[in-house]
Amino acid sequence: MDHPETLTPEPQPDATATSSIQVLDRVVRLLERLGEAGDGGEQLSRLATGLGLSASTVHRLLAALEQHGWVDREEATRRHRLGTRLIALAGRAADGSGLRRLCRPALLRIAAETQETTFLIVRSGLNAVVVDRQEGSYVIESLTQGTGGLLPLGIGSGSLAILACQPAAEVEAILAANAPRYREYGTTVEAVRGSLGGIREQGYMLANGSLIQGLSVIAMPIRPPGRDVTAAIAINFITTRLEPANRQAWLTLLKQEVQSIEAGMSLPPRRTRHSRNGET
Amino acid sequence: MDHPETLTPEPQPDATATSSIQVLDRVVRLLERLGEAGDGGEQLSRLATGLGLSASTVHRLLAALEQHGWVDREEATRRHRLGTRLIALAGRAADGSGLRRLCRPALLRIAAETQETTFLIVRSGLNAVVVDRQEGSYVIESLTQGTGGLLPLGIGSGSLAILACQPAAEVEAILAANAPRYREYGTTVEAVRGSLGGIREQGYMLANGSLIQGLSVIAMPIRPPGRDVTAAIAINFITTRLEPANRQAWLTLLKQEVQSIEAGMSLPPRRTRHSRNGET
DNA sequence: CTTCTCTTTTCCATCATGTGGAATTATATC
DNA sequence: GATATAATTCCACATGATGGAAAAGAGAAG
Incomplete structure (x- = not known):
């Protein structure tokens, strides 16, 4: 129950609406952050530090999201951005x-x-x-x-x-x-x-x-x-x-x-x- | 006779891509099904049976999604539909x-x-x-x-x-x-x-x-x-x-x-x- | 109003599921 | 080629998601 984080200054003062499902909250925050990234997209490590999550977790989330088309990944630059599938969802x-x-x-x-x-x-x-x-x-x-x-x-x-x-x-x-x-x-x-x-x-x-x-x-x-x-x-x-x-x-x-x-x-x-x- | 509890065919029909995160897969399927619903929206029980999930699970998912604006709920009819927040996300x-x-x-x-x-x-x-x-x-x-x-x-x-x-x-x-x-x-x-x-x-x-x-x-x-x-x-x-x-x-x-x-x-x-x- | 049925919501014991650290591999920088 | 940084894989662990059961609502019919 305790989070003995060494480097993380604040656990999560932001506390953007937190629901009963942890993964979901994280995914939402992740996607929102991706949305704020510029044209170039965002790289994993930056997302991880920005969200206060471990790289492995972010990696797992991104991989899962990518499978569903919610995140796109430019192979060349290894950067991530919001996936085109979201556009279709939003259309609906x-x-x-x-x-x-x-x-x-x-x-x-x-x-x-x-x-x-x-x-x-x-x-x-x-x-x-x-x-x-x-x-x-x-x-x-x-x-x-x-x-x-x-x-x-x-x-x-x-x-x-x-x-x-x-x-x-x-x-x-x-x-x-x-x-x-x-x-x-x-x-x-x-x-x-x-x-x-x-x-x-x-x-x-x-x-x-x-x-x-x-x-x-x-x-x-x-x-x-x-x-x-x-x-x-x-x-x-x-x-x-x-x-x-x-x-x-x-x-x-x-x-x-x-x-x-x-x-x-x-x-x-x-x-x-x-x-x-x-x-x- | 009303409860199709008799068969419980497969825990995982595996029709759609399945990633390493169960909740996410379910959320994606849930949202997609909501997207297929007509103007009236969809009600919880129908979603539950359609997805092969328990009502309590679907309820939890919907509540969490609603908190993030990914699902909108018409109080009058108690029906759910895709949330307007998705539109903003897709815009990005x-x-x-x-x-x-x-x-x-x-x-x-x-x-x-x-x-x-x-x-x-x-x-x-x-x-x-x-x-x-x-x-x-x-x-x-x-x-x-x-x-x-x-x-x-x-x-x-x-x-x-x-x-x-x-x-x-x-x-x-x-x-x-x-x-x-x-x-x-x-x-x-x-x-x-x-x-x-x-x-x-x-x-x-x-x-x-x-x-x-x-x-x-x-x-x-x-x-x-x-x-x-x-x-x-x-x-x-x-x-x-x-x-x-x-x-x-x-x-x-x-x-x-x-x-x-x-x-x-x-x-x-x-x-x-x-x-x-x-x-x- | 009462009763009955169907749907939504809450609770909780259980363990499957997602977690983060450490190790490994790939990629960028000098 | 050497070094630094980022991405990925692995794994033991306990946190967090799960579904059943039961309670609370909402209609419909009598």
Whole structure:
């Protein structure tokens, strides 16, 4: 039960969510660290020290993960990176709720109409994740998130729109938990909390270069009748391109599309009677 | 009679790759099964029987996965589905190799020029995965794969283009391994093998409605100077829109873009030491 | 409301399973 | 070629994952 580590300064002060299954926790931390590695990938020894695990353990984990395609290994450099199989898994995850499929036509229409890049954003615990993205003609790649992009709830307009629609108690919990991260983005809990009221009243978030210089965003939460709000659609504009004249038109368009999506979700969760009778 | 306890066929059906870590294997199988579940998600008991595991084990696994955001749970229906966190992880996986970032501008240009939907496809073990996708004006959603789409190597034009560029020995191994799956797609090992020669000669794959009725595809492998070929770009056309007059133009355009990508990859960080010590 | 059935969750004794140190082999650096 | 560093294999050990049993919930039917 004791860990007589000689060189490890701290056992694990980080304590990223620890569940009842040790291996799993380690695998998750391992993959997350791999995700942070740059293009070159990461080498075993570095991962081992970074995670505070023995090289043999990391080696075993990596080998197992590689067998499942969750980790790819460049033979030449002997470096590891996240495996392509994860991409396939995530594709299913994105389709799983049906939300992406449901929203894609709307994203397409909005992107086509506004000529701007449009996003579908979904809550993921304390974060917001870009689930789908539709390019407009004006590409502002470097400033915006790609599919799979992750931001703390409260950072980014779509993220704010989602946060604003959570129950009050949960909002506070989220704010508290994310507080340390806000600093990284140059904002504070107070500032974030301050934005929420307006969003709730108006039903949308309008950012005029407030998060990123020169980038304006219109974001609107998707509020399915019965269920929780966990998604939003956001349109990114180069600030100079979002003229007041257009703004109202885009808001109307967005509102319209969102309502149509919500209508599509109002069908009650399909009740599945277990009629499966394959094996006996 | 309800409990299929009578047989307990095999503790390990061994159908899927089994690594040295039992929990991991189970988690992978669990997630994959969740991925196959429809929009409604899957319930614990069904997962348990489907995987041949005890309910308590599955419960523990699900709880742990949920803590990490890898599984989402709809409280109302008590059903489980793949978690949104996986989407974020996959985003990093897709960016990890730098390939997606490198290719996106090309995808954008091609999609803009041809007005058709364009794909970046990457090898993932025995499969090919859609890593990125750019919509054109003509949306043919239902026929084509979304991001994360998975097909066996050999099925689909991009997939074929990648397969054609693998070393001969590996091609045969892949064909043999995928043979059972080809049948599901209405083709055979021989047919697939037959297509490869032409691709190698021409340097691209042109499908005129051969895989899917009415859908034509031009696909070209990305062949980085030193490394293995693991990616391809594909353009999907409604067959009637791919006129012979345009075909050559699109091929030229594609070739040009691919070459530019290859040029961008030609600066690998590490030099490749030539220590042949393979299997003998 | 009561009863019955099916599903999910908790508990716990058991031992299979994953663990890390040490030894070995491969690879990079000088 | 020599040295240093990283990757891999081996192994005895006890930690941590396991499944059965039983409790707690959730519906459905009477």
